Amino acid sequence: MTSEAHFKGLYYAGQEKYSVIFSVSAHGSIESEYDNGKALSILLHKTTMDLIGDPETTLQMCWTESAVNHSLLCHDPALLDRLLKTNLSASTRDQLFVLQKKQHKQFKNEKQRVPLYLTIIATIFFGTYIIFSNSVPFVTDLVPYQWEKEIGSFAFENYQTGKKIVNSPQVKEAINAIIHRIDQFDDAEMTYQVVIVDAKMINAFAFPGGFVVITSGLINNAENPEEVAGVLAHELTHVLQRHSMRKLVRQAGLGVLIGIVLGDVSALSQLIELSSQLDKLSFDRSQERHADDGAIKIMQAAGISPQHFVSFFKKIKQVDTIAGDIPEIFRTHPLTDDRIERVSAASEPNDIFKFDMDWNKVKLGLN
């Protein structure tokens, strides 16, 4: 840097502001011409220096003249280098060193601020997400059974609106008999309600609280009542293990989650509002595995061979390949080969139970 170095700055005389180009002499005198010919000349050691702005990197030199505050600002870091090369007293030089060190630090901090904030935001975001997803099962367990029943009953009623219901006594009796058999061996004190929807699609599901929906398409495609029992045992395990409630709570978000913990009744109304989506929520792989295991356990206890569940799986898979369309039931319950293998490997019950009904006659009741 030569003694001729020029710097761009802002000069304030009270509220008047001028853009200036100034030079620094070897003895620390700052000289400038501004506003068409006016002269500015000030000795550095007569000014008070500090760093201002956000970040504090702009050098401010202040002085008072005729009771008016004057200030010269420059954000060029080269100015401090230049000033340190001038002939100044030791105390002024010390002060300049301190300012330069502070300026360097501020520039460095400024550069680090954006990545730092981004890291903090990302950490909070992922932290909240992880805490949220891990707390869903625990919080779902806090939902009172009464709430679950209200939510399920609302969704159940809602689902039936505009749908054709099968009212044939022989079909209803047969399905109730299957449900009753499961109910005896499910290790739970839940009472089930069932409705048969007249629809070609193969589907069955259960809403929270034990409200079961089964389609005539599923009944028609089942070889025997034991196959239906397998599907229903699987669906009811989802309810008993509160899988659909978990999905619902997760869908509802953090606010409802906190509401449940605090026992806030408005959380219930929000869950009810969301419950219309329940029949479309799909389960994840581990939930399917647990529901399969639950179904096997119930079937074994009830004296029904888990192989009936497998045969239904296989039949649906065949329908699936022929029609080229995924049956409704597997849209929400993805069927994989390892699921079939797991259930196939299940042991047979000690005493085999046979439903006392003419299945073909039951099917005739659907028409």
Place this chain on the structure above:
Amino acid sequence: MNFKILYPGAFATLQVDLDKGEAVKAESGAMITMSETMDVDSKLEKGLLGGLTRKLLTGESLFFQTLSATRGSGEVMLASAYPGEIQVLELDGSEEYILQKDGFLAAEESIEISTKAQNLTKGLFSGEGFFVMRISGVGKVAISTYGGLHKLSIAPGETRIIDNSHMVAWSANANYKIEKASKGWVSSFTSGEGLVCRFQGPGDVYIQTRNAPGFGSWIRQFMGTK
């Protein structure tokens, strides 16, 4: 390039006259009408990362639009979504400005716009968020406000207290601190002012005479519940 303010007051509109080959960048969605000689192009200021940073951090849109007079001289009219004044700032390179997120309307191509992180206290309490826009370079910048626009020139050594939701643009040199409006925490909030910004001169601060959150809460009382 010429910036002209039409209909000054509540519904101020900016008219930019461009010679052939000139271009102006504007907030996306701000264009009202333009000459047939002009081309619109959306540009990610500072690349994709810069655009994303601005979108995520300042709430500004991902793209700025660039309006270029490619086929001959032309004019374009621009306005922000809300009623208020427009002011044109002339930057000569000696001073940089910080803008609150809705403040930017248009600028000459030579103006650089970047995202700046505020410190923690300002980020949490200024109402501007952690990130604001920093404009530098040489050229004209048009800023838009909600309500009237008032310029405060703060002299060296002078301090000025400004409600944080009224700040639009301020020179980067003017340092400000967030503090409570009165001595006690309770009276600060019961006075309805809450937190304010204490600006230390020298520097210019452009303030808006109305604030959108204030208007929002005022109008909410007349709206029926769902």
